[in-house]
Amino acid sequence: MPVYCNQPYINMQAVCFGYNRRRPPVVQDLDLQCSLDEWVAVMGPNGSGKSTMVKLVMGVLRPWSGQIEIGGEPSSSLSLGQIGKRIGYVFQEPERQLFTGSVWEELEFVWTLQGEVGEAQHEKVRRSLEDFDLVHVRDSFPHTLSRGEKQRLALAAVMINEPPFLVLDEPTTGLDRIRRQQLSHKLHRLRGQGIGAMIVTHDRKFAEEHTTRMIAMDRGKVVRGE
Amino acid sequence: MNRWDPRTKLFVVLLLSSTAVVLDDLRLFAVLLGLALLVVAVFQGDVGVLYRLRKILAVLFPLIVIQSVFTGGGEPLLSVGGMPLITTVGLQRGGGLVFRIAVIILASSILMKEPSRRIIQGLIQCRIPYEIAFMVHLAIRFLPLLQEELQDAFTAVQLRGVELDRLPLRRRLYVYTHLFLPILAGVVGKAREISTAMEMKAFRAVPKRTSHMQLCFGRRDYLAMGVSVLLLAGLAGMGTI
Numbered sequence: 001m002p003v004y005c006n007q008p009y010i011n012m013q014a015v016c017f018g019y020n021r022r023r024p025p026v027v028q029d030l031d032l033q034c035s036l037d038e039w040v041a042v043m044g045p046n047g048s049g050k051s052t053m054v055k056l057v058m059g060v061l062r063p064w065s066g067q068i069e070i071g072g073e074p075s076s077s078l079s080l081g082q083i084g085k086r087i088g089y090v091f092q093e094p095e096r097q098l099f100t101g102s103v104w105e106e107l108e109f110v111w112t113l114q115g116e117v118g119e120a121q122h123e124k125v126r127r128s129l130e131d132f133d134l135v136h137v138r139d140s141f142p143h144t145l146s147r148g149e150k151q152r153l154a155l156a157a158v159m160i161n162e163p164p165f166l167v168l169d170e171p172t173t174g175l176d177r178i179r180r181q182q183l184s185h186k187l188h189r190l191r192g193q194g195i196g197a198m199i200v201t202h203d204r205k206f207a208e209e210h211t212t213r214m215i216a217m218d219r220g221k222v223v224r225g226e
Numbered sequence: 227m228n229r230w231d232p233r234t235k236l237f238v239v240l241l242l243s244s245t246a247v248v249l250d251d252l253r254l255f256a257v258l259l260g261l262a263l264l265v266v267a268v269f270q271g272d273v274g275v276l277y278r279l280r281k282i283l284a285v286l287f288p289l290i291v292i293q294s295v296f297t298g299g300g301e302p303l304l305s306v307g308g309m310p311l312i313t314t315v316g317l318q319r320g321g322g323l324v325f326r327i328a329v330i331i332l333a334s335s336i337l338m339k340e341p342s343r344r345i346i347q348g349l350i351q352c353r354i355p356y357e358i359a360f361m362v363h364l365a366i367r368f369l370p371l372l373q374e375e376l377q378d379a380f381t382a383v384q385l386r387g388v389e390l391d392r393l394p395l396r397r398r399l400y401v402y403t404h405l406f407l408p409i410l411a412g413v414v415g416k417a418r419e420i421s422t423a424m425e426m427k428a429f430r431a432v433p434k435r436t437s438h439m440q441l442c443f444g445r446r447d448y449l450a451m452g453v454s455v456l457l458l459a460g461l462a463g464m465g466t467i
């Protein structure tokens with residue numbers, strides 16, 4: 001069942017993908033549009049194709065057939081780096097996207113690579129540390145942080161690039177009630193800043209709190225859009 | 227069902243690899259490669275490795291040039307501006323290196339289809355302590371995981387908005403050094419999980435382990451080892467004449 005809304009930023013049309021050509025596709029005839037003014041929750045049982053769909057959106061996997069557009073451009077013409085600038089992606093295991101020796105360096109990482117570190121960037125890092133409650137761990141080694149802190153750091157590191165759209169993969173996994181509330185608070189603030197988002201989650205309550213639309217997937221297809 | 231004793235396979239792999247290290251003549255290397263192919267066919271190894279070996283050919287020419295430029299001696303076969311680019315010594319060494327890698331990978335492929343339990347049992351019956359045998363097995367199983375971790379880290383860094391192909395080489399190298407951190411963290415995490423799981427299953431709870439499985443050499447195992455020794459010793463002998 002196709003789900004439509006105005007001015008799609010992510011536009012998937014008749015997307016088909018599988019991990020093995022001799023087996024049935026994991027995602028089949030998937031139509032999904034998401035615009036910048038909405039927060040979409042993607043729900044569904046294990047093996048329904050949610051994570052595969054996210055990897056297709058992020059360009060990590062290439063579809064067998066069908067079209068994926070990001071901001072009006074075919075994703076097949078974009079490199080992973082270009083997609084990363086258009087969509088901020090927070091992994092289910094945030095430690096997989098932390099690369100440096102300290103929280104401060106992590107937030108500066110992309111600018112350091114581009115040779116663009118200056119006072120303006122330092123100021124942005126300082127603001128980001130405050131926004132994501134990471135001031136007290138600014139010199140800590142990211143891999144020694146708690147799960148909630150790692151997740152906030154991954155989110156901060158992604159948001160510092162100011163992408164117009166955010167994809168969160170199972171953001172509440174492994175978080176206790178307090179950490180979950182802290183995450184809710186951050187997401188609520190991000191939503192107020194006018195960016196769009198797609199949240200893959202099993203947590204219906206969390207999805208209801210944070211999203212404007214919920215879709216359900218089963219066997220690689222969108223079976224319900226609310 | 228493949229019923230070769232895993233110790234026979236280990237022995238032949240060791241023998242082939244050692245011969246590949248000892249040899250230094252391209253014609254003999256070609257014979258050795260032929261023997262390695264025969265061994266893969268006899269022991270029903272992973273023939274698919276042949277297809278993957280084509281990637282090694284891509285480094286053949288650069289290796290020959292490097293060896294020719296940085297190793298003195300030999301007859302120049304191709305010179306540019308008076309500088310020898312390809313020499314007979316470079317051809318010999320570069321080609322030899324590629325042959326060696328090909329033979330070792332091809333030979334190891336016969337162990338890939340062997341169930342790990344049988345390999346461990348083979349090592350134990352060769353009087354290697356169980357812990358060491360198990361560690362060897364784990365290390366082999368970890369290799370594909372490491373490759374996966376590396377690929378994931380490479381993807382993750384790009385999804386942070388880093389356009390690697392646009393970065394100058396110096397900065398790209400800087401990125402590569404940072405990839406090791408999440409890989410190391412992932413591997414240490416997995417190792418910790420495995421260690422906990424093993425403790426939970428009472429690994430090393432008793433000083434001596436017993437096993438239901440007992441491997442026995444058959445007549446054809448002895449025959450295969452004998453033929454391998456004769457052929458490869460002959461080949462190595464020809465190389466030293």
